[in-house]
Amino acid sequence: MSRPDQPAVAGLTDTIPTSEGVLPARLFFEAVEQSSVAISITDTRANILYANPAFERVTGYGVAEVVGRNESILSDRHTPSLVYETLWGRLRQLKPWSGVLVNRRKDGSRYLAELNIAPVLDGQGQLSHYLGMHRDVTEMHRLEQQVRNQKALIESVVDAEPVAIALLDEAGQVVLGNQAYKQLAGDMGGREPAREFLTALAESMGDALETARSTEQGFVDQEVQFDPGGGRAPRWFSCSGTWFKENDASADSFFEARKASYLVLVTKEVTEIRRQQEAMRMNALRALTAEGELVESMRETLAGAIYQMQGPVNMIAAATQLLARRRQGEADPLLNVLQEALDAGRQALQTLEDSMPEARDEPVAPVNINALLREVLGLSTRRLLAAGVVVDWQPAPVLPNVLGREGRLRGMFKQLVDNALDALDSATDGRREIRILTESRGDAVHVTIQDSGPGIPEHLRLRVFEPFVSTKGRSGRAGMGLPMVQEVVNQHAGLIEIDPGCHDGCRVRLQFPTAARRQDSN
Known part of the structure; x- marks a missing residue:
């Protein structure tokens, strides 16, 4: 039935044909009457002919008050005139319009109306209504705006932070980064800082990183090193991270809640602090290296003397045994002299062996080859500058650690750099360059040290690792440098070779298994 304040609607006893049969017209009327959406029907001049109860609840106007009046009674000056012009432009084209208007209720209060208007055409296709x-979307707009404001506030605070902050999804992709992070990405030559840091953290923290992720405990103040190469100094960063879960906002998770995991990565550059610490450490390292080189020099000298004496002593021992067999126990002054010489030689060898300084005992620990090579270049800076040598330093930005004795590895690389400098001292073409390159391939760390010196003759490329074999002729000393390098390489399960394909100077290639590989093999 019609409401008392609602004009009677003719034809409600009629039926409306549908694809499934016929439906009573009253059903459509009651559906509109009971709808929670404010519905009105107007003539072509926007004069209201009908309004449902929801219209009264939203606007405050009763049906009797609006029927016959124009829809403009709801208009408010806060809606720009351009919006109304667009609205009527669409309707004149007999096209529907949808949008949001600022409307005014009967009591004068404003509200946001999400409005849909559709032209109604008669049987001849002419506009009739x-x-x-x-519907009132004021509260929804307020909540959306509040979320936007809070998001803008948070982004402003995060952008103002002097540290780089990035939000990563489960796939490790950066979802959000502040200005400091974007600047850092630019400084790193297009490489994704978060990916580089996580790779370095995985190397330094090992299983602890996965444990921190699975337990959502995070990690704090984990330092990583990034080496940009190109002659630029390395940079150090202190990284902290926290994982959290967020409810999935997709339609699929409306009834069945799903959570997505995110990582907040906070990175603070500590390069300046590390440089100060590094300067103090390098001074101490120079003193330690000088002492170590003195000890190694003594070991080399004594090892050389032992090696040189061992030959004559062995010959005397052989001659003594041969003469003793011939004499078959008969007294012989020559045999006595030989035996005395042999005893004296063996005693001298024993004295030399007892005088050999013991190698410093070092624990086996993860070692960063990039850091060691940079230390070696720092220790050799004065000699490099004095000789006018250009160093082409090309480190891998992030290099896996190797398991080893740091001091022995440092001494080994120092020996190779010193050998390269010695070779450049005899260079004649005027080009004085040392190229050092590190890279990670598979489960191994590769190091290349190349100089532009005269190179090593092909017949000596294998023999240089033998004791007292030198490429320097009479002008240099035939020491134990490369044999000791070979010994250190062997101790670290590595490989070393003189590249036969290098015809411009000498190129030494080294390979060491990563710490992860050696731990797995053990």
Whole structure:
């Protein structure tokens, strides 16, 4: 039935044909009457002919108050005129319009109306009425704006932070980064800082990183090194991270909640602090290296003397045994002299062996080859500058650690750099360059040290690792440098070779298994 304040609607006893049969017209009327959306029907001049109860609840106007009046009674000056012009432009084209208007209720209060207006055409396709439906979205807009404001506030605070902050999804992709992070990405030549840091953290923290992720405990103040190469100094960063879970906002998780995991990575550059610490450490390292080189020099000298004496002593021992067999126990002054010489020689060898300084005992620990090579270049800076040598330093930005004795590895690389400098001292073409390259391939760390010196003759490329074999002729000393390098390489399960394909100077290639590989093999 019609409401007392609602004009009677003719034809409600009629039926409306559908694809499934016929439906009573009253059903459509009651559906509109009971709808929670404010619905009104107007003539072509926007004069209201019908309004449902929801219209009264939204606007405050009773049906009797609006029927016959124009829809403009709801208009408010806070809606720009351009919006109304666009609205009527669409309707004149007999096209529907949807949008948001600022409307005014009967009591004068404003609200946001999400409005849909559709032209109603008669049987001849001529405009006869307009159908309008709208709902109050003021509260929804307030909540959306509040979320936007909070997001803007958070982003402003995060952007103002002097540390780089990035939000990563489960796939490790950066979802959000502040200005400091974007600047850092630019400084790193297009490489994704978060990916580089996580790779370095995985190397330094090992299983602890996965444990921190699975337990959502995070990690704090984990330092990583990034080496940009190109002659630029390395940079150090202190990284902290926290994982959290967020409810999935997709439609699929409306009834069945799903959570997505994110990582907040906070990175603070500590390069300046590390440089100060590094300067103090390098001074101490120079003193320690000088002492170590003195000890190694003594070991080399004594090892050389032992090696040189061992030959004659062995010959005397052989001659003594041969003469003793011939004499078959008969007294022989020559045999006595030989035996005395042999005893004296063996005693001298024993004295030399007892005088050999013991190698410093070092624990086996993860070692960063990039850091060691940079230390070696720092220790050799004065000699490099004095000789006018250009160093082409090309480190891998992030290099896996190797398991080893740091001091022995440092001494080994120092020996190779010193050999390269010695070779450049005899260079004649005027080009004085040392190229050092590190890279990670598979489960191994590769190091290349190349100089532009005269190179090593092909027949000596294998023999240089033998004791007292030198490429320097009479002008240099035939020491134990490369044999000791070979010994250190062997101790670290590595490989070393003189590249036969290098015809421009000498190129030494070294390979060491990563710490992860050696730990797995053990």
